[in-house]
Amino acid sequence: MSTTSPRSREQVRRWRGYLADERAEAAVYRDLASRRTGPDRDILLELAEAERRHEQHWLDLLGVDGDRPTRVSVRTRLLGLLARRFGSVFVLALLQRAEGRSPYEDEADATPQMAADERIHEEVVRSLAMRGRSRISGTFRAAVFGANDGLVSNLALVLGVGAAGATPGLVLATGVAGLLAGALSMGAGEYVSVSSQRELLAASTPSPQSADALTRIDFDENEVALVFRARGMAAPEAERAAHELLAERVAPRLPADDVDVETVGTPFGVALSSFLFFASGALIPILPYLFGASGVVAVVVAAALVGVALLASGAVVGLLSGAPMILRAVRQLAIGFGAAAVTYVLGLLFNAAGV
Template identity: 35%
Template sequence: MSPSEIHRTHRTGWLRAAVLGANDGIVSTASLILGVAAAGVGTHGILVTGVAGLVAGAMSMAAGEYVSVSSQADTERADLTRESKELAANPAQEHAELMSIYVKRGLDETLASNVASQLMKYDALAAHGRDELGISDTMAAQPVQAALVSAGTFAVGAVMPLLIVLLFPISALMWGVAGSSLFFLGVLGFLSARAGGAPVIASVARIAFWGALAMALTTGVGALFGVAA
């Protein structure tokens, strides 16, 4: 296989979880820091808030990914179980269904029938799972992988704005956190685009825009409550 023929679809599962985790880690932690800083909280309080957000966010990401992807996996298993029973009960009808799928994709009926017969002879359930249900080994849900990747990348992302709190004086903290977080988000957008083979500029602009919006809104809320206090 030449470099031009290398595909990246097999990365979809972990790449989605990694980008989601890292993005959420940077944005939520930076937003928390900016919100409490705008409310007039000191460095110690900001650090406590940020660390608490890191721990809570990482666990929330892990639990959320595991539960949601497990639900997807349960649905896939249920569909495959149902399909297995249908294959055992009425193989002729299942052959006709698979044949019709290939006809819709451009094969003539004779060839479609032969392909369906060959694939069902080799592994009927896999053939129907892939072509009728859209389930394959490459795209199958993996709850543990999604949970670990999301939690790990969230923690890595959250550490970045926390380091800025340690490095910057309180007078320059808000600008430092906001600017560095946008930079980190841009790097994340670049890396995710390269890993997935997507357009870099669109990826960077998208992730930076939503991150900036979240930080701006949280800063506004912090400043509002700080004034009110």
Template identity: 55%
Template sequence: MTTTQPTPADLRRWRRHLADEHANMRAFRDLAARRQGEERAILTGLADAEQRHAEHWERLLGERAHPAPHPTIAHRLQTWLARRFGMVFVLALLQRSKSDNQYAGETDAASSMAADEQVHEEVLRGLAARGRLQLSGNFRAAVFGANDGLVSNLALIMGMAGTGVSGAVVLAAGMAGLLAGALSMGAGEYISVRSARELLAASQPAQGTQAALGALDLQANELELVYRARGLDRDQARSRAASVLGQVQVAGSAPRDAVPVAATDADEQDAVLNPWGAALASFGFFASGALIPVLPYLLGLTGYAAAGVAMLAVGIALLVTGGVVGVLSGASPLGRGVRQLLIGYGAAVVTYLLGLAFGAAGIG
């Protein structure tokens, strides 16, 4: 820790740390105010830790801690998101900020502060994981649908444009691709989710099993085999079966949890959403994505102008969707956005070159 007179650079750095701690503290308190139970307690604990860190920098700064440093644009955005958007989105942003661990090489930070930041990242990862799992159904369908619509219809339009056909033909192909792709995506998502729900349902106990427990042969005790089939070892299964059958003899009926459900996590079952909801989300987002490269042609543009505007519009959309996925996954939004952009543009360039080849051969 600095023991000599702090330099202007030290003071600026300390005030920047203080601004970060104030912003994180406000974000955690805003999130805590909207939660209940254990989540509220955890978020409040994180806010208290940020306050302790802020007090450290205030002590170092002394009178120079006032007036309080103004929040940056990023801090303002973080606070605004915390108050208006889903918890998982804000937690993902906070998790990413903690992953940088600004105190790892900070000689003026208390010895425990870098460790605090590391642990805070894991706490945030755990909190965000619950929300990410809940998003994994319809959100997955929405993101994949939008990206598929953007990339596939852009590639289709660029391929058709490469052949040299008229703008009206390109527009017709684009609208056909939009409708066909959206219907295919919606149907595929419905079948996928419906099948997943049916597989889970097939693993649940039959309705008549509970009623049959009272008539079991206590010497043979078939219930032990049920528990072993559900994953308990022999001794655990025998003990559990003896306990349940004892309750049957005393009470005349089996307890509700006598027949175990499938060995699947409750959160896993919650993540398998309504098949109609997933299908509609997939259809709608594919269509919205596929509409973007068609818009220039709908607005009357043709030729290179239409193709250029389509490429630009889709590129912006791919950066946005990739960035959102990056934020929610705790990764770099810029990196994920650029990756989406390169994939989309790569597909468009390949199909355009194929279109040029077909057009040169007289197929267009």
């Protein structure tokens, strides 16, 4: 498109916005690359170069208008800030969503190649973020579950006991007891769960002694093919794989299932995360009672604090999973308040019945 062709004020405004965002996103990729090494760094620099090509497209369209300063969108400024401060999987997750929401599909002034680029960028960033998600999945799962269990269970406990007519002191004591009991139970349960899961996965990994035996067996008469068949290979394929393995005779390695014990998390790390996050979540509903509030005021404040925390945790889960953050936040809020409402109503019924 020629820069001298007629264009509306709205077009110029839109193009300048695209130009500013492309420049800012390229800077984000460069910031992330400066904190990486190896292939990841090269990939991020290639993405920055692709954004520079998109930037040039809008500069060509704008002509002299491209020299005017343009405000970057709030979303892109936030990405830049996070990239400079953290450079973590959170930034990659935000970039993934940003690339997936590219407006170029419906933008007549963008080329089809630019729209395709953005879709490919989304998949590239998704793959980079996936590694970080895998590394934190075990501990993050325990943290999210722990915090939400603490929020919902202790809010329900406090509201139920309060609605049944208990004094503020008794409500507070009940909340503290619920915090300690729940946190200890969560920590112990996660420790046992993760330990058991790691043991099951480790049991599927070939032992070093078995791999060492490969160097001493009869080349023509052996049972190595049975190992491959036990892993799901057909007999002819197993025989061929066993023959190739033994023919190497260098650092032999038995086949293993595609599992990684480390991605499950360490038992102690997951247990500690569960304990701390359950405790932090369970503390929030009893804060009003700790500061002397009672009655309806304490209930409203506790519900409001828990509501904010549920919205925040739901948004974080949505961010890291690539799902819509608002929907995940609202879902978390609805589930938590639904459970608390049930116990509150039951407490009112018990109080009315004089129980």
